[in-house]
Amino acid sequence: MSFDTLGLHEALTKAVAASGYDNATEVQTQAIPPAMQGHDLMVSASTGSGKTASFILPALQRILAARGDNTKRRDKGVVYGPRVLVLTPTRELAIQVAKAADTYGRHVQGLRVATVVGGVPYPAQIKALRGPLDILISTPGRLLDHLQTGKAVLENVEVLVLDEADRMLDMGFIDDIQTIAEHVPAARQTLMYSATFAGHVGRLAQNLLRDAKRIDVASHTDTHENIEQRLHWADNATHKNALLDHILTERDMEQALVFTSTQRDADWLADRLAELGHSAASLHGGMPQGRRNRVLQGLRTRHLRVLVATDVAARGIDVPTISHVINYGLPMKAEDYVHRIGRTGRAGRNGLAVTLAERMDAGMIRRIQQFTTQDIPVSMVAGLEPKSPQPKMYAPRPEGSFGGKPSGGYKGDGKRFAKPFAPRRDMAHAPRDASPFDRRDAAPRNAFDRKPSEPGAFAPRNAGGGKPAHRPAGKPGFKPQRPRTGGFAR
Missing domain, CATH: 3.40.50.300 (P-loop containing nucleotide triphosphate hydrolases)
Known part of the structure; x- marks a missing residue:
C-alpha cells in the first residue's frame, strides 16, 4: 500500500x-x-x-x-x-x-x-x-x-x-x-x-x-527467506576460532556482527580479531555511552568491518550493510536467536546467519529449532571439517504440538511421547527460562539415577511405610525399579 x-x-x-x-x-x-x-x-x-x-x-x-x-x-x-x-x-x-x-x-x-x-x-x-x-x-x-x-x-x-x-x-x-x-x-x-x-x-x-x-504480522516461525542460515559444528574453541577466521575472510563479507555471550568474551574476541588485522571493535553494556556511540558511528560509516557485541548492546542496531551475523556464543534464550539474525538481511538485502556451536551447545540448538519450528542446515568448510561426530538432532516440533493442537508424537491428551526428544546429557545446561519439559529433561543426575554399585546410590522407597526397599530373601534376581520422574517415555 x-x-x-x-x-x-x-x-x-x-x-x-x-x-x-x-x-x-x-x-x-x-x-x-x-x-x-x-x-x-x-x-x-x-x-x-x-x-x-x-x-x-x-x-x-x-x-x-x-x-x-x-x-x-x-x-x-x-x-x-x-x-x-x-x-x-x-x-x-x-x-x-x-x-x-x-x-x-x-x-x-x-x-x-x-x-x-x-x-x-x-x-x-x-x-x-x-x-x-x-x-x-x-x-x-x-x-x-x-x-x-x-x-x-x-x-x-x-x-x-x-x-x-x-x-x-x-x-x-x-x-x-x-x-x-x-x-x-x-x-x-x-x-x-x-x-x-x-x-x-x-x-x-x-x-x-x-x-x-x-x-x-510476524511470527518466530517466519522463514526469513532473504537470510541464509548455517550451522557449523566445532570440536573445540580452537576449531571454532578457525571457522570464524575463515568466514571473516570470505570475499562476499561486507560487514559482520559477531555475537558473544558475555562482555568479557566480546572484549577478548575483538582484541584477537584486531591483532589479526581486522578493523574490529567490541560493543556491550559495560562501555561508556560516548564510546558506544563512536563504535556505532564507525559501523555506519563502514570504517568498522567487524563488530563484536552482546545481545543487549546490539538491540536496535539498524545497519543495512551488515552482510553476516555470526553466533560465536549462543544466546541465553531461543527467541534472542531470531532477533540476532534479524540484524542482517535488512532493507531488501540478502544476509547470512552463521552459528558456531560445540557439542555442549546441542541443547540450545535444539530449543532454537523447536522455537522457530525450522532446521538450521548443517554446513562444513573444506579442510575444517569436525573430527567428532555431530550431536544427534531431532526434527523441529511443529507449532502447537506441546499443550495445543495434537501433532507428532505428542497426542495432547496426557499420554507420553512416543519417543524422547533428546538425550539427558545434551540438556544438562538448560537455562532457567527454558520450557518446562526442557527443565525436566535437563534435571541433573541424582542419587536415584546412579547404579547400585556407585557411591551415594539410594534404593527407592516402597509405597508402604516409606522405608528403603530391600531385596527379598530367596529372590536373587530382584531389581528395584527406578521411580518415575517425568512424563516422557524412557
Missing part, C-alpha cells in the same frame, strides 16, 4: 518519499490507520519490518494536528513536557528511534525530539526536559531517575509507546514501567510492541491498555 493512501499529512509523506520509501510495509499498513484513529494497539512485528515508522508517523501526525490549539505549550518558563513518550530497552534502540523521528519529521516546523538514556551526563538531559518538547525517547531506568527528582514532567503525555516490551521486562524494568505509567494521564493512547504477549507481557498489556486492537 502506498503511503499516500494512509491519510498522513503532506509533510510526512514528503519526508518518507525523500527517505526512499514508496510503499508501506505490512505492519505499517495495519498499524498506522488505527493508531491515527486513537486506538490502543498490541503489535507483534519482527526486526526490520518497519515497526519504528509504524508508531513514529502516527505520533508526528498527532503533533501536527494539535499544533494550532496548543500554542501555550511554548510559553516561556512553563514546563509542559512531551506530548509523545517512547520507552525502549536499550540506549542504542532509543537513539535509533530518535533518528527515525528526526528523519520523518524533517518537514515538521519546530519539532523537538530528546533522548534520555543512561551513560550520558545529567545536565544536558535536564535542559532538554525543561524546554519545549514534542517527543521524548527514553530508557525506563534513567527516566525514573528524572521523575524522582521532579525534572521530568509527564502530565501532558498523549501517546505512550512501549517498544520491545518483552525485552524491557526480561531486563527487569516491569516495576519502572508501571511507575512511569502512573505518572502519565490515564486518558492517553498506548501502543505496545512485543515479540510475544504471553505471560507477564500479556498481564502488563491488560493493565496498561484499553480495548486494544491486536496486530500480528
Whole structure:
C-alpha cells in the first residue's frame, strides 16, 4: 500500500518519499490507520519490518494536528513536557528511534525530539526536559531517575509507546514501567510492541491498555527467506576460532556482527580479531555511552568491518550493510536467536546467519529449532571439517504440538511421547527460562539415577511405610525399579 493512501499529512509523506520509501510495509499498513484513529494497539512485528515508522508517523501526525490549539505549550518558563513518550530497552534502540523521528519529521516546523538514556551526563538531559518538547525517547531506568527528582514532567503525555516490551521486562524494568505509567494521564493512547504477549507481557498489556486492537504480522516461525542460515559444528574453541577466521575472510563479507555471550568474551574476541588485522571493535553494556556511540558511528560509516557485541548492546542496531551475523556464543534464550539474525538481511538485502556451536551447545540448538519450528542446515568448510561426530538432532516440533493442537508424537491428551526428544546429557545446561519439559529433561543426575554399585546410590522407597526397599530373601534376581520422574517415555 502506498503511503499516500494512509491519510498522513503532506509533510510526512514528503519526508518518507525523500527517505526512499514508496510503499508501506505490512505492519505499517495495519498499524498506522488505527493508531491515527486513537486506538490502543498490541503489535507483534519482527526486526526490520518497519515497526519504528509504524508508531513514529502516527505520533508526528498527532503533533501536527494539535499544533494550532496548543500554542501555550511554548510559553516561556512553563514546563509542559512531551506530548509523545517512547520507552525502549536499550540506549542504542532509543537513539535509533530518535533518528527515525528526526528523519520523518524533517518537514515538521519546530519539532523537538530528546533522548534520555543512561551513560550520558545529567545536565544536558535536564535542559532538554525543561524546554519545549514534542517527543521524548527514553530508557525506563534513567527516566525514573528524572521523575524522582521532579525534572521530568509527564502530565501532558498523549501517546505512550512501549517498544520491545518483552525485552524491557526480561531486563527487569516491569516495576519502572508501571511507575512511569502512573505518572502519565490515564486518558492517553498506548501502543505496545512485543515479540510475544504471553505471560507477564500479556498481564502488563491488560493493565496498561484499553480495548486494544491486536496486530500480528510476524511470527518466530517466519522463514526469513532473504537470510541464509548455517550451522557449523566445532570440536573445540580452537576449531571454532578457525571457522570464524575463515568466514571473516570470505570475499562476499561486507560487514559482520559477531555475537558473544558475555562482555568479557566480546572484549577478548575483538582484541584477537584486531591483532589479526581486522578493523574490529567490541560493543556491550559495560562501555561508556560516548564510546558506544563512536563504535556505532564507525559501523555506519563502514570504517568498522567487524563488530563484536552482546545481545543487549546490539538491540536496535539498524545497519543495512551488515552482510553476516555470526553466533560465536549462543544466546541465553531461543527467541534472542531470531532477533540476532534479524540484524542482517535488512532493507531488501540478502544476509547470512552463521552459528558456531560445540557439542555442549546441542541443547540450545535444539530449543532454537523447536522455537522457530525450522532446521538450521548443517554446513562444513573444506579442510575444517569436525573430527567428532555431530550431536544427534531431532526434527523441529511443529507449532502447537506441546499443550495445543495434537501433532507428532505428542497426542495432547496426557499420554507420553512416543519417543524422547533428546538425550539427558545434551540438556544438562538448560537455562532457567527454558520450557518446562526442557527443565525436566535437563534435571541433573541424582542419587536415584546412579547404579547400585556407585557411591551415594539410594534404593527407592516402597509405597508402604516409606522405608528403603530391600531385596527379598530367596529372590536373587530382584531389581528395584527406578521411580518415575517425568512424563516422557524412557
